[in-house]
Amino acid sequence: MTETKITKELIEKHGLSDEEYQLILNILGREPTFTELGIFSVMWSEHCSYKNSKILLKTFPTKGNRILQGPGENAGIVDIGNGYAIVFKIESHNHPSAIEPYQGAATGVGGILRDIFTMGARPIAMLDSYRFGNPKNSRVKWIINGVIAGVADYGNCVGVPTISGEAYFIDCYNENPLINVMCVGLIKTENITKGIAKGEGNPVVYYGSSTGRDGIHGATFASEELSEESQAKRPSVQVGDPFMGKKILEATLDLINSGAIVGLQDMGAAGLTCSSCEMAGRGNTGIEIDLDKVPLRAENMSAYEIMLSESQERMLAICDKNRLSEVKEILNKWDLECHIIGQVINDSFMRVFYKGKKEVEIPASKISDDSPIYKRESKKPDYIDKLNSFDISTIPTKENYSEDLLKLLSSPNLSSKNWIYEQYDHTVQTNTVIPPGTDATVLRIKGTGKYIALKTDCNSIYCYLNPYEGGKIAVAESARNVVVTGATPLGITNCLNFGNPMKPEIFYQFENCVKGVADACRMLKTPVTGGNVSFYNESNGEAVYPTPVIGMLGLIEDKKHITQCGFKDEGDIILIIGKEAKGLGGSQFLFYLHNKIVGPSPTIDLDYERRLQESCLKAIRNGYIKSAHDISDGGLSVALAECCINSQFSFGAKIEFKGNTRPDELLFGESQSRIIITADKNNVNKIKALCSEQNIDYQVIGEVEGKSLIVSQNKMKLINLKIDKLKANYFKKAID
Numbered sequence: 001m002t003e004t005k006i007t008k009e010l011i012e013k014h015g016l017s018d019e020e021y022q023l024i025l026n027i028l029g030r031e032p033t034f035t036e037l038g039i040f041s042v043m044w045s046e047h048c049s050y051k052n053s054k055i056l057l058k059t060f061p062t063k064g065n066r067i068l069q070g071p072g073e074n075a076g077i078v079d080i081g082n083g084y085a086i087v088f089k090i091e092s093h094n095h096p097s098a099i100e101p102y103q104g105a106a107t108g109v110g111g112i113l114r115d116i117f118t119m120g121a122r123p124i125a126m127l128d129s130y131r132f133g134n135p136k137n138s139r140v141k142w143i144i145n146g147v148i149a150g151v152a153d154y155g156n157c158v159g160v161p162t163i164s165g166e167a168y169f170i171d172c173y174n175e176n177p178l179i180n181v182m183c184v185g186l187i188k189t190e191n192i193t194k195g196i197a198k199g200e201g202n203p204v205v206y207y208g209s210s211t212g213r214d215g216i217h218g219a220t221f222a223s224e225e226l227s228e229e230s231q232a233k234r235p236s237v238q239v240g241d242p243f244m245g246k247k248i249l250e251a252t253l254d255l256i257n258s259g260a261i262v263g264l265q266d267m268g269a270a271g272l273t274c275s276s277c278e279m280a281g282r283g284n285t286g287i288e289i290d291l292d293k294v295p296l297r298a299e300n301m302s303a304y305e306i307m308l309s310e311s312q313e314r315m316l317a318i319c320d321k322n323r324l325s326e327v328k329e330i331l332n333k334w335d336l337e338c339h340i341i342g343q344v345i346n347d348s349f350m351r352v353f354y355k356g357k358k359e360v361e362i363p364a365s366k367i368s369d370d371s372p373i374y375k376r377e378s379k380k381p382d383y384i385d386k387l388n389s390f391d392i393s394t395i396p397t398k399e400n401y402s403e404d405l406l407k408l409l410s411s412p413n414l415s416s417k418n419w420i421y422e423q424y425d426h427t428v429q430t431n432t433v434i435p436p437g438t439d440a441t442v443l444r445i446k447g448t449g450k451y452i453a454l455k456t457d458c459n460s461i462y463c464y465l466n467p468y469e470g471g472k473i474a475v476a477e478s479a480r481n482v483v484v485t486g487a488t489p490l491g492i493t494n495c496l497n498f499g500n501p502m503k504p505e506i507f508y509q510f511e512n513c514v515k516g517v518a519d520a521c522r523m524l525k526t527p528v529t530g531g532n533v534s535f536y537n538e539s540n541g542e543a544v545y546p547t548p549v550i551g552m553l554g555l556i557e558d559k560k561h562i563t564q565c566g567f568k569d570e571g572d573i574i575l576i577i578g579k580e581a582k583g584l585g586g587s588q589f590l591f592y593l594h595n596k597i598v599g600p601s602p603t604i605d606l607d608y609e610r611r612l613q614e615s616c617l618k619a620i621r622n623g624y625i626k627s628a629h630d631i632s633d634g635g636l637s638v639a640l641a642e643c644c645i646n647s648q649f650s651f652g653a654k655i656e657f658k659g660n661t662r663p664d665e666l667l668f669g670e671s672q673s674r675i676i677i678t679a680d681k682n683n684v685n686k687i688k689a690l691c692s693e694q695n696i697d698y699q700v701i702g703e704v705e706g707k708s709l710i711v712s713q714n715k716m717k718l719i720n721l722k723i724d725k726l727k728a729n730y731f732k733k734a735i736d
Contacts, residue, residue, distance in 0.1 A: 004034035014041035020372055027366050035304045035352070035359045040367060042270040042308055043277065046535050049371035052501040053533045056514045060528040061521050066490055067529060073194055074115040074265065076529020077187070078491045080555055082448050085189050087121035090129075090182035090456070090495045090551040092534040096238070097179040101146025102153075105179050106240040107312050109154040112183040114266035114315070117249050120193040120256045121185025124429060125443055126155055128165035128181050129456040129495070129549045130420075133174030135412055135735045140169075143177050144735065150240075151181065152423040157242035158249060162424035163432055164441035164454055169412040169735075170461070170591075175539030180495040180532075182456055182551040186445060193256050195265035197279035197287050197318045197344050202262055204276070204287060204342035205324075207331050208248045208314040210297040214238050215271070215310025244313040251334035252315060258330060260323035267314040273307045274368075275316040276342075277350045281368030286345040291354040293341040303352065303359040318344060378511050379504035387465055388599035392584055392662070395594060401667055401718050404593060405637050408668070409726060411592045412734040414634045419733045438565050438646060439481040439630050442556065451562060453487035453554035459633065460545040461586050465601035467509045467546055471516020473602065473672055476609045477632055478552035479524050483613045484628035484675060486561035486620045487554025489524060494531040494550050499543025501535050509546040510535075517548055523606040524613070526552065563620050565629035566646035567653065572626055572704040573684050574653055577691055578612050578674035580699075581636060581665050588634045589668035604672040611694040612673050619690050624683040631674040637667040637711065637719060639676055641726045644709050650723045655702035655711040663718050667711065678704060 004010075011021050014037055024032055024040050032040065046052055062070035068085055069077035075089035093108025109126065116123045128151055133140040155162045160183070197204075215238035255261045263283065265275040272289070280287040291306050301309075319327045328338040345351075350367070352360035408414050421436040433451060434442035440455035457478035463470030479489040494517060499506040521528055531551075537544045556562055567574075584590055586601035619625045631639040644652055657666060679687055684700065691698040709726060711719040 006031055006037060014038065015045060016041055020044060023372065027363065033359060035307055036362060038304045038308050039273050039360060039362065042273060043367040044371045048270050048274060050533055051372050052374050052376055052535060054373050055375050056511060059514065059518050061518065062527050064491065064525065064527040067527050068189065068192065069529070071528065071530040074118045076491065076493055077119065077192060078529065078553060079189065080445065080450055080452070083189055084445060084448060085187050086452060086553060087116050087119045087185040087187050088182065088493055088551065088553060089115050089530055090180055090493045090549065091532040092178065092180050092495050092497060094176065094178050094497065094534050094537055097143065097147055098176055101143045102150040103239050105147040105150030106154040107238045108179055108181050109151055110240045110242065110245050110312050111268050112181045113158065113160065113245065113249065114268065116183045116185035117252050118195065118264050118266050119185070119187065120191040121187035122253060123160045123183050123185045124431060125184040125454060126160055126162045126181060127454055127456050127551065128162060130165065130167040131173045131178035131460065131544065131547055132167065132169050133177065134171050135169050137174055140174055147177065147179055148420055148423055154240055154242045156425050158246045159428050161426045161428045161432060162421065163426045163443065164436050164456065165421070166456055167417050167420060168460065170545065172542070172544050176537045176544050178497045178537065178544065178547055180549050182493065184454060191256055193261065193264050195279050196263035196283040197285050198283040199262055199318070199344055200346040202321045202344045203319050203324060203340045204289065204344070205317045205319050205327060206294060206314065206339040206341045207251065207336045209241060209244050209311055210295040211306055211309045211314065212297045212311045213301065213305055213309060216305055216308050238310050238312045240312050247334050247336060248313055248315055251331055251336055254330045255317065255327060258326055260320050260326045261317050262320055263318040265316050267316055269310065271308060271310045272316070277364045278368045279318065280350055280364035284348065286347040286349045286364060287342060288345050289342040289352045291352060293339055295337070295339055303354040307352065376501050376507040377504040378508045380508050381505040384465065387597070388601065390585060390598035395584070395664065397663055399716060401663065402721050405641060405719055405721065406725065406729045408588060408592060408634050408638055409641055410729040410732050410734060411588065413588055413592065414638055415734045416731045418731065419735070433562060434485060434564060439484050442485050442562055451556040451559065453482035453485045453556060455481040455552045456549055457481060457552065458547055458549045460547040461591065461597055462601045463513055463547065464545040464597070465586050465599040467512035468516040469601060469603045470546070471513035471548055472520040472604050472606060474548055474550045475517055475520035475524060475526065476604055476606065476672065477630065478550040479526060480613060480630045480675065482552050482554030483616055484563060484565065484630050485556070486563045487556045488617065489526045489552055489554045491527050491529050492521060492550050492552050493529055494548055495534065496531065497534045497537055497544065497547040497549065499536065499538045506543055513546050513548045520606055523610055561621055563625060563628050564646065565627055565643055566648060567643050567651040567678055567704045568626040570651055570704055572678040573681050573700060574655065574702045574704060575677050575679065575687065575698055575700050576674055577615065577677060577696055577698045579671050579697060581661060581669040581671050583671065584665055584669050587668055587670045589664065602670050602672050609673045612675065612696050615690050615694045615696050616675055619687050624679055624686050625677050626680065627678045629676045631676060632670065635668040635670050640709055640711065641730070643676060644723050645727050645730050650707060651704050652706040652708040652723050653702055654705050657701065657713045663713055666713060667718060
């Protein structure tokens with residue numbers, strides 16, 4: 001069967017170890033063909049198989065009363081009642097975006113959209129989570145501009161709003177940015193479609209773009225460190241076509257509504273290989289493919305190239321053999337050709353034929369489900385203890401911090417990201433109720449009276465300094481962000497971005513972040529519905545900070561519960577519910593103003609966090625709270641400034657503290673489990689009573705008044721700034 005000689009060097013080039021190649025020999029009972037070697041290579045890459053992470057991913061809580069689909073499908077599904085469900089997923093396109101920012105980001109959007117509508121859901125929103133390097137670096141600027149343009153152009157063309165996200169800038173991401181994109185879809189529960197091949201004789205239908213050489217071995221490329229040779233792998237970066245993406249979106253939803261489709265999957269990572277063998281594996285069936293029937297846009301393509309191509313905007317459907325004419329009619333309606341390239345067979349093999357030869361004969365489940373699983377060595381990095389022993393007394397205090405607050409508000413990490421999100425159409429589909437730029441974005445679900453709140457979140461500095469606590473905080477803060485809008489957190493999707501797992505120090509970061517995420521999800525009752533692991537985010541041996549991005553979904557059952565962060569009425573009482581400020585470790589104050597990434601970083605009591613969120617939600621639903629805002633990056637002073645900036649009438653606040661807390665800790669410390677709320681004075685005692693029931697701390701700190709933010713401690717004014725000045729700094733573009 002083999003024409004290309006399989007050598008040790010060829011095996012190594014395919015990223016397979018000696019042990020993995022021996023396993024292939026055991027599975028096949030013979031030497032693989034060149035095409036089979038390529039198939040095993042991509043399907044057993046980390047990107048497709050999760051061989052270095054699966055053992056820990058299994059520790060995530062994945063079940064709940066509202067979970068209709070957890071990990072294992074194209075996307076997770078959460079029931080929101082009334083026969084509707086939300087389908088959502090987050091994935092990365094990090095390596096491609098590092099070497100071809102525009103196409104890398106654009107095809108990331110196309111891929112995550114397909115994951116959603118493949119399940120039968122209409123995409124209603126996208127969120128982006130970015131990590132870039134130092135914006136003063138010319139190459140980083142090139143990456144930033146290309147990524148944002150790629151996301152904007154694709155999303156705007158297909159008519160799906162990009163409604164929320166985050167962007168952080170730290171030197172460790174100079175060469176290896178993190179480009180994570182989340183998509184959210186709406187579906188009627190009876191229309192849920194899965195990627196499964198079943199029904200002997202049912203045809204395998206290919207539709208969408210033709211197949212070219214772009215993206216070959218893209219999955220393998222995503223499973224290795226970036227290096228100087230990476231620029232030579234530009235062919236591993238796919239090229240997107242949003243107009244074709246829109247056509248296959250509409251055609252796919254039509255096909256699903258017709259009932260003529262048995263199973264469906266997009267040709268994403270590993271292309272035709274992954275979609276065909278995974279569907280067969282899930283259905284415990286076999287599948288035959290005739291590559292002579294695959295539409296090609298490049299000449300003289302080999303079976304190897306066709307099977308491994310990651311050309312974009314391609315779909316694979318298993319159709320009811322008795323309804324093929326309907327399928328053709330629907331595809332023709334959307335100006336798409338119906339290519340019948342194979343059939344479901346009554347055994348367990350994936351067989352591939354090309355030019356009269358059998359190129360592939362592999363047990364489908366062996367490549368889709370039975371990849372090797374590893375538990376890598378874990379070792380605590382030496383830097384953790386060293387960096388977490390920082391002595392705060394080495395930072396001198398002063399009498400006034402107005403200039404410090406202005407500098408932070410205009411810093412790349414804390415300033416408004418309107419220069420990013422204004423390039424996206426966040427109002428298309430007319431569902432956006434709370435737009436980008438605050439704690440979480442809120443969308444209405446038309447015809448149901450329900451609303452959903454969405455947020456992505458992760459503080460990678462915390463995760464670097466303390467991976468376990470950082471993992472917990474990523475979940476807790478994303479949940480807190482939807483809670484302050486009035487939403488009950490329902491579930492998460494995650495994108496786990498780390499360096500090379502073969503390095504014990506990196507695996508320690510991964511292992512402990514995963515444990516933190518899992519523990520927080522259990523406590524806050526937000527099951528993991530799926531996600532993505534992105535390893536090998538390293539360049540020239542230097543890894544990015546551990547960055548487990550959390551995509552959180554929350555549900556608001558009543559419109560009157562929707563809450564925003566801006567101060568509402570003059571004379572309202574301002575309270576903090578939650579813990580007192582303690583420490584400066586891991587803060588933006590130390591990072592941006594003192595050029596220090598040091599700890600001890602914030603820690604979190606998850607049971608306290610749960611009770612805090614429950615108290616806040618109950619107060620909102622009882623009508624006691626007028627505004628609510630999470631205290632997070634930048635601490636109390638930045639959160640207060642944001643409440644003023646987002647006030648419809650630019651109301652200021654007069655704040656007074658007593659006690660001996662260091663003023664910089666008070667203003668800029670990032671202690672967890674704290675929320676700023678405002679209330680009519682008649683409701684203050686009711687809020688206090690609610691907090692007391694849950695044993696939650698509370699403190700009245702001032703009133704909404706005037707057009708300035710004034711923060712005093714023991715009668716000394718630490719901050720005294722006009723709201724117009726705060727706005728000018730906050731909205732000043734931090735990136736040239």
